[in-house]
Amino acid sequence: MSTESPADRRRDRDLDRPPAPALSLARDRPLEKVDVADFGERLRAAIRQPMQISDDTLEVVLSTLLAGGHLLLEDRPGVGKTQLARTLAGSVDGRFARVQATVDLLPTDILGATIWHAGTETFEFHPGPVFANVVLVDELNRATPKTQSGLLEAMQELQVTLDGRTHALERPFMVIATQNPSVGYDGTYRLPPAQLDRFLARVSLGYPTNAQEIALLREPPSGGIERAGSLRELLAAQALVEEVRASEALLAYVVALLEATRAHPLSETGASPRAGLQLLGAARARAALQGRDFVLPDDVQALAASVLAHRIEPVPAAPAEAQLEIVADALRDVPAR
Template sequence: MALTEKIVQLKNEISKVIVGKDMEVELMAISLLFNGHILLESVPGTGKTLLAKSFATAIGGEFSRIQFTPDVLPSDVTGIQFFNPKVQEFELRPGPIKANIVLADEINRATPRTQSSLLEVMEERQVTIDGETVPLPEPFMVIATQNPVESQQGTFALPVAQMDRFLIKIKIGYPVYEDEKRIMQIHRGDKKINAIEQVFSNEEIKELKDSINKIHLSTEMEDYLLKIIRKTRENNSIELGVSPRGTLALMRASQGKALLNGRAYVTPEDVKQVAPYVLGHRIYLSIEGSLTETPETIIAEILDSTPVPVEAGANG
């Protein structure tokens, strides 16, 4: 079965319990293929947890959920060495981080110290417990959720270094009228999470990870992508622009979008479709800029003002 057909099947499976999230599912698939991580931002009750659990089921992955609160310790996330009196020696007990899809729920309610326990996990795909390094399973992805910081008491904003480690940030709003009506119809019946069938095997995911690096990025597209990045560093409303890690993230996400669209090369439209999700959380506005702009509006302005290469795509 072609990849585009498999992605359609993936969307269809998740739509059994989650309505109107096709773009979100595509972005999660792109993130998975590049060993990336996702940050979901929304008010409570919009289906973030169910979306993450449904995605894990559809890819045949082990799912784990960590509910973050101010009293959660780093060891509650990573695991501990505990003394087993039966054998009179210490044994390793990995924490809930050892799963394929890890939902870090309301991550901005954890203290900065606990938040930082995820840095090694997200970057190195391993966890160190009392000096012992434990590799994490393949595939592996952290899906973190947070409520909007400005609307919640007792939250801790994620540091720049951690925000930069999320390949993609998705803001989930309230569903439109028809979607919410469909949600009511689904939950009025007996359709549960176990109704979702596995779409991708581990072998298929590995094959896709190998093939995605073959997606061509022409010289013209490289220049186009870099011009967008450079503008985030030169804009007077932006205090901190996109890092080189963000440059690579935009390149990879654009390749992933091209692959999902059934092409072997990146087009400007691929870049435009993923840029808001890849770059928005990587720029920090100046005090003056935040009075009149948002990261989303600035990224939109940059995309509109950057000339699209005339000869772009398969050539170059």
């Protein structure tokens, strides 16, 4: 008779491989040397192989990954959101975990739980799916606000605190969450501003072009994922991204853009200071992907809509596309310095 607990079976089902000690990659030995631009090209090729994705969207995805951020995919079902998350994890040989959000999902279903073992008379922590390198939370807005809030500490602090004990997450760590459009989908809970602010970028994959869809029908995804790098290379690339230079003029430009979103007549609440930090981080990553060790205004402008728009709360009477309009107006009105 098996002595495996239900929590053990859930963990084994959700995680693709046994968990490794958190932070072991960063502590065991020095990181590998890596050419960020070359690393990015290898990742692009690996991600394009099993799926159709636009160059602009892929640039946002890779910039988010190298900046150490989290990604929100807002789109309709069946356009490849899960495939993107699984491919991204496999391309760097990382552990992938998937959580399907439903109204009855609990925070412990994602984070893990402390279980009493009568035989040893001790409490033992059983890690949840969040203890992976890339965690896909599918249809996050179907989970209740209580469950959504359970991700906040993990996404910001890279740790989980349960029963007074803190457990560090693995590095690198990335949450990719999907949400259905609210209109026409019952049983969804709007993501609050604090939750949205944890996501570095928001993108929509959209429907493929006719040519891309024909190619997809001709050769559907096989399920195999090409390994383009390693977790060590990703950690090294993320460390190099942090060293990319940003001039004082560039920093002033980012702040001016943030201020413009806050002063816009359609804006109830503009982009937060965290948004500025993450926009700069993503711009650094984009510069490194293009082989530069300094940030240009072009890097900021290319990523501004994906990084800033979802953090802006429009006034109640604003049109549906007000968030993107506010960012577009800020880019138009604020001169690059």
